[in-house]
Amino acid sequence: MNRREPLGIAVIGAGRMGADHVRRIDRVISGARVAAVVDLDGERAKAVAAGVDGCTAHTDAAEVMASADVDAVLVASSGPAHEAALLTAFAHDLPVLCEKPLTPDAASALRVMEAEQALGHRRVQVGFMRRYDTEYVRLKALLATGQLGRPLMLHNRHRNVASPPFFTSSMLISDSVAHEVDATRWLLGHEITAVTVLRPVPSSGAPEGLRDPQFVVLETDGGALSDVEIFVNCGFGYQVQAEAVCERGTARIGDGHQLVTNMAGRWGGTIAQDWTERFAQAYDAEVQAWVDATRRGEVTGPSTWDGYAAAAVCEAGVRALEEGGRATVELAEKPALYRAEA
Numbered sequence: 001m002n003r004r005e006p007l008g009i010a011v012i013g014a015g016r017m018g019a020d021h022v023r024r025i026d027r028v029i030s031g032a033r034v035a036a037v038v039d040l041d042g043e044r045a046k047a048v049a050a051g052v053d054g055c056t057a058h059t060d061a062a063e064v065m066a067s068a069d070v071d072a073v074l075v076a077s078s079g080p081a082h083e084a085a086l087l088t089a090f091a092h093d094l095p096v097l098c099e100k101p102l103t104p105d106a107a108s109a110l111r112v113m114e115a116e117q118a119l120g121h122r123r124v125q126v127g128f129m130r131r132y133d134t135e136y137v138r139l140k141a142l143l144a145t146g147q148l149g150r151p152l153m154l155h156n157r158h159r160n161v162a163s164p165p166f167f168t169s170s171m172l173i174s175d176s177v178a179h180e181v182d183a184t185r186w187l188l189g190h191e192i193t194a195v196t197v198l199r200p201v202p203s204s205g206a207p208e209g210l211r212d213p214q215f216v217v218l219e220t221d222g223g224a225l226s227d228v229e230i231f232v233n234c235g236f237g238y239q240v241q242a243e244a245v246c247e248r249g250t251a252r253i254g255d256g257h258q259l260v261t262n263m264a265g266r267w268g269g270t271i272a273q274d275w276t277e278r279f280a281q282a283y284d285a286e287v288q289a290w291v292d293a294t295r296r297g298e299v300t301g302p303s304t305w306d307g308y309a310a311a312a313v314c315e316a317g318v319r320a321l322e323e324g325g326r327a328t329v330e331l332a333e334k335p336a337l338y339r340a341e342a
């Protein structure tokens with residue numbers, strides 16, 4: 001592509017993430033402008049587009065993607081709407097940044113992967129933003145040096161203050177642990193082969209009927225284990241932590257000690273309250289990397305294969321949750337289009 005002028009982006013979905021990405025493209029990053037905002041809720045689209053010069057508001061994504069003013073698409077609608085948006089973007093051969101999950105299940109992710117292969121080139125970067133978080137990037141770089149030896153285990157904690165009213169027990173895996181599934185695959189360079197889900201007595205702070213917290217163990221084809229405490233109604237803050245235990249040492253991120261105070265006989269700091277705060281730098285870097293690559297005519301970052309693999313692992317996780325115990329992951333063969341990637 002190699003463009004001088006800013007990239008015209010259509011943002012599909014003007015909810016919490018979509019509105020935040022519109023702000024980011026308009027005010028934080030460079031090389032792009034928001035050309036259009038689309039939401040099934042027209043008033044929401046108008047409200048988000050209103051603050052942006054030259055941006056139009058719509059309710060029909062297909063109509064917008066056919067417009068000459070749109071060079072690329074950021075999909076931030078709800079997960080079940082992603083497949084249709086991706087297939088329409090492919091029909092116009094448009095580059096896409098698609099929020100996680102790529103799609104909510106492995107079968108639909110496979111359909112998207114087949115459609116991208118039919119184009120013959122990659123078009124999608126999946127929104128696994130932890131790959132752009134400075135702490136995760138440092139951890140991956142350290143593991144790659146080999147100084148700590150082979151990684152044996154990853155211990156992950158993922159805590160949200162409170163879950164939204166529509167959250168179900170399986171969404172703790174498919175919506176939340178999806179991030180640790182991708183982080184594990186990316187940090188270790190392994191595929192995940194089996195998932196075990198253990199369920200303690202639910203917290204009294206969780207909504208009636210929600211299995212919260214859960215303890216998830218991922219087994220990898222490199223012989224490592226990655227465990228995840230997922231607790232989406234912890235009440236006190238948004239915490240994402242990871243510790244790699246290797247043969248000669250350990251490395252840990254996410255303690256959030258940016259500012260430590262000593263006062264009145266106590267020491268301490270503050271805890272982020274949600275992902276927009278904890279991962280602000282990562283979202284900025286993710287969207288900037290997508291815009292820069294797109295303007296160079298390239299596609300980088302987490303691929304459709306990564307989105308598919310995460311969907312397949314999460315599907316096994318939901319099976320393990322519902323049936324109790326351990327479920328194995330059946331992955332399709334990795335297509336040639338994605339084989340060159342790490």
Ligand SMILES: NC(=O)c1ccc[n+]([C@@H]2O[C@H](COP(=O)([O-])OP(=O)(O)OC[C@H]3O[C@@H](n4cnc5c(N)ncnc54)[C@H](O)[C@@H]3O)[C@@H](O)[C@H]2O)c1
Binds near residue numbers: 175
């Ligand atoms: N990367 C992250 O850390 C992160 C964090 C939160 C959410 N997400 C993901 O971002 C996406 C959006 O999440 P959210 O929290 O903003 O949800 P949200 O419910 O606030 O917003 C979703 C919006 O999409 C709209 N929508 C649904 N179907 C549509 C369609 N066919 N066409 C146009 N608009 C449509 C809805 O009307 C709604 O306004 C989800 O995929 C979610 O998993 C990612």
Ligand SMILES: O[C@H]1[C@H](O)[C@@H](O)[C@H](O)[C@@H](O)[C@H]1O
Binds near residue numbers: 160175176179232275
């Ligand atoms: O969709 C969101 C999101 O992706 C967050 O990063 C995660 O912490 C939440 O648990 C999840 O519901």
